Amino acid sequence: RGGRHDDHMGNEIDEQPVVARRVLDALAPSIRDGALWNRLGLPPVEEIDRVAVLGCGTSLHAGRALAGVFARVGRIPTRALTASEAAHEVWEPRTLVVAMSQSGETADVLRALDGLPSGHGTVLALTNNTASSLARRADAVIDCLAGPEIGVAATKTFVAQVLTGACVALSGLSVSGRADAAVLDADLSALAATPDALSGALHAWRDRAADLAADLVTASGFLFLGRGAGLVYAAEGALKLKELSYRWAEHHAAGELKHGPLALVDAGTPVFVVDDGDPRLDVDIAEVEARGGRVIRVGERALRVGGLSLQLPRTGPSWGPLETVVPLQLFSRELALRLQRNVDKPRNLAKSVTVA
Ligand code: M6R
Numbered sequence: 001r002g003g004r005h006d007d008h009m010g011n012e013i014d015e016q017p018v019v020a021r022r023v024l025d026a027l028a029p030s031i032r033d034g035a036l037w038n039r040l041g042l043p044p045v046e047e048i049d050r051v052a053v054l055g056c057g058t059s060l061h062a063g064r065a066l067a068g069v070f071a072r073v074g075r076i077p078t079r080a081l082t083a084s085e086a087a088h089e090v091w092e093p094r095t096l097v098v099a100m101s102q103s104g105e106t107a108d109v110l111r112a113l114d115g116l117p118s119g120h121g122t123v124l125a126l127t128n129n130t131a132s133s134l135a136r137r138a139d140a141v142i143d144c145l146a147g148p149e150i151g152v153a154a155t156k157t158f159v160a161q162v163l164t165g166a167c168v169a170l171s172g173l174s175v176s177g178r179a180d181a182a183v184l185d186a187d188l189s190a191l192a193a194t195p196d197a198l199s200g201a202l203h204a205w206r207d208r209a210a211d212l213a214a215d216l217v218t219a220s221g222f223l224f225l226g227r228g229a230g231l232v233y234a235a236e237g238a239l240k241l242k243e244l245s246y247r248w249a250e251h252h253a254a255g256e257l258k259h260g261p262l263a264l265v266d267a268g269t270p271v272f273v274v275d276d277g278d279p280r281l282d283v284d285i286a287e288v289e290a291r292g293g294r295v296i297r298v299g300e301r302a303l304r305v306g307g308l309s310l311q312l313p314r315t316g317p318s319w320g321p322l323e324t325v326v327p328l329q330l331f332s333r334e335l336a337l338r339l340q341r342n343v344d345k346p347r348n349l350a351k352s353v354t355v356a
Contacts, residue, residue, distance in 0.1 A: 003015070007151070007333075007337075007343050007344050008149075008150040008151045008344045009151035009153055009155060009244075009333055009343045009344055010333060010343070012149055012150070012151050012155045012156045013155050013156070013202070013326070013329050013330060013333065014202065015147075015156050016155065016156050016159045016198045016202070016326065017195045017196070017198040017199035017202065018195075019145070019146050019147065019156045019159055019160050020159055020160075020163055020194045020195040020198055021195045022145050022147075023144070023145050023160055023163045023164055023167065024163065024167075024191060024192065024194070024195065026145060027164065027167040027168075027171075028167060028191060028192070030171065031167055031170050031171040031174060031188065032171075032174050032188075033174070033175065034171055034172065034174055034175030034176075035171070036167060036168060036171035037168060037171040037172035037175070040124065040140040040141075040142060040168065041139070041140050042096070042122060042124060042140055042172060043096075043122055044172075044176065045074065045076070045172045045173055045175075045176035045178055046176060046177070046178070047094060048076065048094055048095070048096045048121070048122075049076075049077070049092065049093075049094040049095065050076060050077045050078065050079075050092060050094070050095050050096075051067065051070045051076055051077070051078040051079075051095070051096045051097075051098065052078070052079055052080075052081055052089075052091075052095055052096070052097050052098070053066055053067045053078065053079070053080045053081065053097075053098045053100060054080075054081050054083045054086060054097060054098070054099045054100065054109055054112050054113075055080075055082075055083055055099070055100035055101060055106075055109060056082065056083050056084065056101070056106055056108050056109060056353070057154070057239065058102075058153075058154035058157070058158050058236060058239060058240075059100040059101050059102060059106070059109075059154070059157075059158075059161060060080065060082060060083070060100070061158065061232050061233075061235050061236045061239070062100055062158050062161035062162045062165065063080045063098065063100040063161075063165075064080040064232045064235070065162045065165070065166075065229070065232045065319040065320055065322070066080075066098065066100070066126075066161075066162065066165035066166065066169060066319065067079065067080040068229050068232075068318045068319050068320060069165070069166050069169040069170065069173075069187070069318045069319055070169050070173075071318075072180070072183055072318035073169070073170065073173050073179050073180055073183050073184050073187060073318050074169075074173045074176065074178045074179055074180075075178065075180065076178070081112070083099075083106070083108040083109040083111070083112040084108040084111075084112075084356065086112035086115060087111075087112070087115055089112075089115065091115075091116055091117055091120040091121075092120070092121075093119060093120060093121060094121055095120055095121035095122075096121055096122050096124065097113070097116065097120070097121060097122065097123045097124070098123075098124045098126055098165065099112075099113060099123060099124070099125050099126070099134055099138060100126045100127075100161055100165070101125070101126075101127050101132075101134050102127060102128040102129070102144070102146070102149065102154055102157035102161065103127070103128070103129055103132065103351065103352040103353075104125065104127040104128070104129040104130075104131075104132020104133060104134035104135050105129070105132055105133055105134070105352045105354050106134075106352070106353050106354070107353065107354050107355050107356035108353070108356050109134060110133055110134060110137065110356075111356045113134075113137055113138075122139045122140065123137070123138040123139050123140070124138060124139065124140045124141075124142065124168070125137070125138035125140070125141045125142070126142050126144055126161055126164060126165055126168075127141065127142075127143070127144065128143070128144050128145075128146045128147075128149065128157050128160065128161075130143045142164055142168055143164075144157060144160040144161045144163075144164040144165075145160055145164065146159075146160035146161075149351075150344065150351075151343065151344045152243075152344065152345055152346055152349050152350065152351045153240060153243055153244055153329075153332075153343070153346065155329050158236065158325065159198065159322065159325065162319050162322055163191070163194060163322075165319075166187070166191060166317075166318075166319050167191070170184065170187055170188065170191070183318060186317065187317050187318055187319075190316070190317035191317070194322060194323070197322070197323040198322070198323050198326060200323065201323040201324070201326035201327060202326055202330075204327075205298075205326060205327040205330050205331075206330060208327070209327055209330035209331040209333075209334045210330075210334045212296065212331055212334070213331060213334035213335040213337075213338050214338065216270050216294075216335065217335065217338045217339065219247070219268070219269075219270050220247060220248065221247065221248040221249065221250075221264070221269070222238070222241055222247060222248070222249040222250075222269075222270045222271075222272065223249075223250055223251075223252065223261060223264065223265070223269065223270070223271040223272070223293075224237045224238040224241075224249060224250070224251040224252075224271075224272045224273075224274070224328075225251070225252055225253075225254040225257065225271060225272070225273045225274070225281075225284060225288075226251070226253070226254060226273070226274035226276065227253060227254050227255065227276065227278040227280060227281060227284075228276055228278055228320070229276055229316060229317075229318065229319065229320030229321070230274040230275065230276030230278070230299065230316075230320055230321055230324070231251070231253055231274070231320075232320055233274045233299075233320060233321060233322075233324045233325050233328065234251040234252075234272070234273075234274045235251045236325055236328065237249075237251065237272055237274070237298075237324075237325070237328030237331075237332070238250055238251040240328055240329055240332040241328075241331070241332045241335070243332075243346050243349065244332045244333060244335070244336035244341060244343055244346055245332060245335045245336045245339055245341060246339070246341065246346075246347070247335070247339075250264075254273070254280070254281060254284040255280070255284075257284055257287060257288070258287065262287060262288075262291065265288055265291040265292070265293040266291065266292060266293070267291075267292035267293075268292065268293075268294055269288075269291075269292070269293045269294065270293075270294050270296060271288045271293045271294065271295050271296070272296045272297075272298060272328065272331075273285055273288075273295055273296070273297045273298070274298055274299055274321065274324045274328075275297050275298065275299040275321070275324070276299060276316050276320060276321045276324075277316055277321075285297070296331075298324045298327045298328065299321045299323070299324035
């Protein structure tokens with residue numbers, strides 16, 4: 001299987017730093033001069049009034065991360081749409097529609113595109129299958145370069161979609177005059193650091209995730225919290241957990257805790273917190289701990305100086321703390337293995353969902 005694990009999913013998780021490197025080697029050199037954007041034949045960013053990103057499941061989460069790039073760097077009104085709910089969407093001209101699907105065969109995505117009126121704008125397909133129905137349907141296609149993904153749970157395609165999308169968006173924005181220069185520069189530096197950040201997360205969490213799964217194997221429900229760009233990763237963590245372990249998992253904006261979900265927290269309730277550096281998370285964590293919840297914080301960047309542990313202030317990239325998906329994937333897989341689930345083929349699910 002080309003890796004150290006007996007299952008595809010474990011190997012595909014491990015592959016993520018290599019996939020990130022492949023995406024950046026292929027695309028990063030043509031970001032700054034807009035060549036990547038132009039090569040795709042996309043209209044100049046000045047001619048785009050809004051962006052709509054479409055997808056399902058993990059691809060929708062990648063789409064939400066990508067939406068953050070258009071919105072934060074370019075200040076372009078951007079929405080991420082659940083493809084199966086897009087039927088009554090009001091489409092406006094000069095919209096860039098980014099359709100995200102690793103398989104390129106997801107019926108909900110194809111059907112959502114059927115609802116687009118003619119002259120609405122341009123459709124860019126972001127897919128791991130450039131010979132797919134989605135690729136044929138779109139005006140422009142970008143390959144997310146993940147390589148074959150066998151596990152039903154999307155892992156390396158998620159990372160590849162986020163990075164490919166970010167490269168494309170930053171390329172168009174770089175030459176547009178609409179980019180916030182400071183955010184753009186910070187994003188370009190963060191892109192280059194991504195493969196190392198992913199491999200650092202793999203090394204830091206491999207054993208820890210296994211220990212944690214052993215500890216939490218009897219937990220019946222899990223909460224995942226995040227704020228801002230971190231929320232997408234909380235959502236992805238909750239999806240991976242339920243898909244693989246068949247345990248209940250919910251994600252919430254941490255600020256919503258006090259509006260309801262806090263009632264779920266009891267002694268020992270596991271609560272994953274995706275830390276994107278927002279200082280308000282400390283208060284959220286204190287609220288959970290005060291009710292006896294067990295907080296597992298991912299994404300913290302602790303720096304040890306002379307025996308003291310300091311939190312580094314973070315101004316994360318506009319797509320959020322991508323490397324935090326690694327511990328969440330690892331934990332879900334470890335828990336599922338302990339529960340004797342088939343991590344490559346969860347019950348009731350298919351790799352490619354061709355019915356709407
Ligand atoms: O092929 P797609 O990316 O369009 O698939 C979308 C979802 O069905 C998919 O991401 C699903 O949520 C995964 N199994 C999650 O791991």
